[in-house]
Amino acid sequence: MATIIKHITDLGAALLSKLAKIGKALLMLLQAIIVKPKASSLPRLMQQLYVVGVQSLIIMLVSALFIGMVLGLQGYTLLAAYGSEQAVGQMVALTLVRELSPVVAALLFAGRAGSALTAEIGLMKATEQLASLEMFGVDPLHRIVAPRFWAGMISLPLLVAIFSLVGIYGGHLVAVDWLGVYSGSYWGNMQQAVDFNEDVLNGMIKALVFAFLISWIALYQGYSCIPTSQGISAATTRTVVYSSLAILGFDFILTALMFGGAV
Amino acid sequence: MSKRWLELSVGLMIVAGLAALVALALQVSGGNLSRNAENYTITALFQNAAGLGSKARVTMAGVTIGEVSAVGIDPNTLMAKVHMKINSQVDYLSIDSSASILTAGLLGEKYVGLTVGAEDDVLVDGDVIEDTQSALVLEELISQFLLNLGTNK
Numbered sequence: 001m002a003t004i005i006k007h008i009t010d011l012g013a014a015l016l017s018k019l020a021k022i023g024k025a026l027l028m029l030l031q032a033i034i035v036k037p038k039a040s041s042l043p044r045l046m047q048q049l050y051v052v053g054v055q056s057l058i059i060m061l062v063s064a065l066f067i068g069m070v071l072g073l074q075g076y077t078l079l080a081a082y083g084s085e086q087a088v089g090q091m092v093a094l095t096l097v098r099e100l101s102p103v104v105a106a107l108l109f110a111g112r113a114g115s116a117l118t119a120e121i122g123l124m125k126a127t128e129q130l131a132s133l134e135m136f137g138v139d140p141l142h143r144i145v146a147p148r149f150w151a152g153m154i155s156l157p158l159l160v161a162i163f164s165l166v167g168i169y170g171g172h173l174v175a176v177d178w179l180g181v182y183s184g185s186y187w188g189n190m191q192q193a194v195d196f197n198e199d200v201l202n203g204m205i206k207a208l209v210f211a212f213l214i215s216w217i218a219l220y221q222g223y224s225c226i227p228t229s230q231g232i233s234a235a236t237t238r239t240v241v242y243s244s245l246a247i248l249g250f251d252f253i254l255t256a257l258m259f260g261g262a263v
Numbered sequence: 264m265s266k267r268w269l270e271l272s273v274g275l276m277i278v279a280g281l282a283a284l285v286a287l288a289l290q291v292s293g294g295n296l297s298r299n300a301e302n303y304t305i306t307a308l309f310q311n312a313a314g315l316g317s318k319a320r321v322t323m324a325g326v327t328i329g330e331v332s333a334v335g336i337d338p339n340t341l342m343a344k345v346h347m348k349i350n351s352q353v354d355y356l357s358i359d360s361s362a363s364i365l366t367a368g369l370l371g372e373k374y375v376g377l378t379v380g381a382e383d384d385v386l387v388d389g390d391v392i393e394d395t396q397s398a399l400v401l402e403e404l405i406s407q408f409l410l411n412l413g414t415n416k
Contacts, residue, residue, distance in 0.1 A: 043266075046269060046270055046273055047269065049273045049276070049277075050269050050272060050273050053273065053276050054272045054273060054275075054276045057276060093291050097287065097291070154277075155276070155280075157280070158276060158277060158279070158280025158281070158283075158284075159280065161280050161281075161283035161284040161287060162279055162280055162283040164283070164287055164291075165283040165286050165287060165291075166283075168291060187290070190291055190293075191290075191291065191292060191293025192293065194291050194292040194293070195292055196287070196288050196292040199292065200284075200287045200288065200291070200292055204284075
């Protein structure tokens with residue numbers, strides 16, 4: 001009996017400590033972003049937009065092109081069996097806009113930008129740069145965390161839009177230019193099937209949610225890591241793992257809310 | 264890296280992202296941003312509206328002129344009541360128009376086809392089309408066919 005009570009107590013303690021961590025992470029984020037925007041912080045945002053956004057552009061473009069091409073190829077072979085290969089455009093576009101672009105771009109973003117954010121802030125903590133900022137009376141949350149958070153929130157939706165478009169042209173490359181689907185039916189079927197509000201904008205909402213999750217997780221992991229080399233490496237790993245799980249989990253929830261249950 | 268190059272590349276990324284969004288709106292979703300365009304609603308009563316759902320196309324002579332906004336049961340006649348939003352520019356559907364539920368291809372989506380009659384008066388918002396032809400239900404067709412086979416022997 002006593003062991004059962006102990007197990008239940010342990011369970012409660014574990015849950016409470018997890019909740020406390022989430023609460024701490026949320027407090028950190030709120031303290032960082034609830035602040036009057038100043039014109040003088042714009043250059044720092046620019047710098048982060050470059051690091052987080054522009055430097056992720058190449059990997060996004062290449063992956064989008066290949067994912068679009070694979071979708072075009074697979075869709076063509078599958079649909080050609082039913083003699084409806086003209087529908088390949090609509091398949092490529094809907095798959096990309098609704099699901100693949102937000103999810104794959106976010107996963108790449110977590111690996112490319114999120115891990116770098118964690119490592120950077122972790123190293124700042126280990127070398128006591130954060131502590132010295134505080135000593136100068138500068139809040140590291142405003143100075144370091146906030147611009148990185150907003151850079152993530154701004155770049156990921158833009159990257160997702162680029163990703164979708166490049167992917168669709170990748171599908172066009174394979175299906176139309178290589179396999180000979182009529183270009184008019186590629187675009188025509190797509191335009192009939194894709195709705196801007198329902199598909200494109202919902203994809204953008206997904207991108208915003210994922211950007212929030214990735215930036216939040218990456219910044220908190222960096223900010224709260226153990227300031228040693230092992231600590232930083234563990235925090236970087238946690239960033240990628242937690243972000244990926246959060247992206248995939250939230251993608252299901254968002255899909256169920258947006259596209260499911262409408263019957 | 265110079266500050267100028269940094270700002271230029273960030274600016275280019277933002278422009279490219281917004282341009283991609285515009286391209287998604289125009290090229291991919293067909294520029295149907297004017298979803299809230301002017302339209303009026305008419306209804307039609309069908310014996311059977313199997314397979315017809317909201318957002319299905321409403322066509323006249325094969326050209327899309329509107330979409331189905333809702334499908335429900337009319338409690339008085341116990342028939343399927345199909346609400347259709349018709350583009351306001353199409354204001355010449357005569358009151359004796361007929362509606363039929365058609366199928367695109369053998370297994371394709373269901374849509375409503377309108378055929379205009381000869382009257383001078385036109386349908387306005389809230390009007391009901393009574394001359395209708397129901398959806399083709401494959402199972403019924405097959406059972407009828409088999410029944411005919413049996414009686415012909």
